[in-house]
Amino acid sequence: MVDADILYLLPIFALSGAMVYFVWYKIQDSIPFLYPTGVIMAKEARLLDDNRLDELALMSLEEFVSSLGGTEYGEYIKGTGYEEIEKGLLLFRKNLYSELFKLIPERFTDIFDFLVREWDVMNLRTVLTGVHAGLPVDKVRNRLIEGGEMFEKIASVAGEDIERIASTFEGTPLAGAIEEYNRIKDFSGIDLALGKWMIEDISLKLDGRGDKKLWMVKRYLDIYVDGLNLKVMLRGKEGGVTEDEIKRFLIGAEVARVYGETGSVREFLERVRETRYGYLIAEVEDDVMRMELRIDEAVLRKVKELSSEEAFGFGPILRFLVMKDAEIRNLRVIAKLKGEGVPNERIKEMMVRVGKGG
Numbered sequence: 001m002v003d004a005d006i007l008y009l010l011p012i013f014a015l016s017g018a019m020v021y022f023v024w025y026k027i028q029d030s031i032p033f034l035y036p037t038g039v040i041m042a043k044e045a046r047l048l049d050d051n052r053l054d055e056l057a058l059m060s061l062e063e064f065v066s067s068l069g070g071t072e073y074g075e076y077i078k079g080t081g082y083e084e085i086e087k088g089l090l091l092f093r094k095n096l097y098s099e100l101f102k103l104i105p106e107r108f109t110d111i112f113d114f115l116v117r118e119w120d121v122m123n124l125r126t127v128l129t130g131v132h133a134g135l136p137v138d139k140v141r142n143r144l145i146e147g148g149e150m151f152e153k154i155a156s157v158a159g160e161d162i163e164r165i166a167s168t169f170e171g172t173p174l175a176g177a178i179e180e181y182n183r184i185k186d187f188s189g190i191d192l193a194l195g196k197w198m199i200e201d202i203s204l205k206l207d208g209r210g211d212k213k214l215w216m217v218k219r220y221l222d223i224y225v226d227g228l229n230l231k232v233m234l235r236g237k238e239g240g241v242t243e244d245e246i247k248r249f250l251i252g253a254e255v256a257r258v259y260g261e262t263g264s265v266r267e268f269l270e271r272v273r274e275t276r277y278g279y280l281i282a283e284v285e286d287d288v289m290r291m292e293l294r295i296d297e298a299v300l301r302k303v304k305e306l307s308s309e310e311a312f313g314f315g316p317i318l319r320f321l322v323m324k325d326a327e328i329r330n331l332r333v334i335a336k337l338k339g340e341g342v343p344n345e346r347i348k349e350m351m352v353r354v355g356k357g358g
Contacts, residue, residue: 035109037311047327048071061339064338076089083143085335090122122145124241196251215314228251234295238265256275258275301321
């Protein structure tokens with residue numbers, strides 16, 4: 001009788017075991033993200049929404065700094081001048097990126113080391129700005145942010161001529177960006193070259209990685225690159241850059257056919273709305289700078305929408321990253337334009353609308 005009861009229960013045990021295995025199979029990849037997701041949610045709750053940013057835009061520069069004193073930025077901002085505010089915001093961002101990098105599960109840190117290496121890009125740009133503007137060495141070095149993988153090397157060439165800088169970085173990924181700057185003496189070129197290097201490096205690391213948790217990162221990168229390429233073509237169209245020339249600056253994409261078929265910026269935008277880039281163009285404006293802001297907002301909205309598909313994984317991390325970057329950018333815009341005496345309404349027009357949450 002006992003044996004018969006055991007035989008009767010065996011299918012139930014087998015079914016229960018199968019269910020436990022199925023649940024474990026489904027959640028095992030999410031377990032490393034439980035703690036990071038909790039940290040991100042706490043940080044996301046402290047984001048400044050559009051209404052708060054509008055209030056900051058209406059304040060005087062002194063009131064703006066005083067108001068930030070009660071936020072997580074307060075300890076980093078040591079004065080009311082734009083350079084002091086900007087350096088404080090960048091130091092905050094560097095420390096935040098370091099904290100986020102530590103939250104990434106170890107097997108994915110190679111994909112996210114751009115959070116560290118980005119400071120090499122920013123510091124090199126600062127040094128080249130000093131060369132371009134003839135700034136004193138001490139002033140250039142004071143603007144550098146101690147971070148990245150080549151800080152000492154970059155700091156050592158502050159104040160040197162472009163040939164010395166180029167030879168110092170020969171054979172490194174930064175060499176191409178320096179060459180581009182040296183060729184046209186235009187920072188739009190070096191910004192694009194540096195950005196292209198960073199993204200192509202991430203793409204190379206993602207290629208061939210079959211880990212299913214990386215699908216969100218790959219999709220995010222696709223959206224981000226679409227936004228960058230669209231802005232490159234927009235700027236190219238405004239500046240009369242030829243189709244052959246603009247190809248050099250695009251990342252992993254061909255020039256949209258409509259680029260060569262259109263004359264004005266508006267005509268280009270109207271036509272490109274019918275292509276793969278259409279999801280980034282809600283409306284067409286003639287002001288290229290404002291149009292770039294609208295594209296940035298579209299990227300942000302798309303990433304937030306995408307992140308809702310993954311509660312525990314890279315979704316919350318990427319959503320917070322793009323929203324926090326937009327917030328810091330807006331604070332830098334407010335500080336800079338306040339210092340230049342730009343009217344409040346114009347400042348508000350120059351901000352990326354962040355929204356809040358996922």
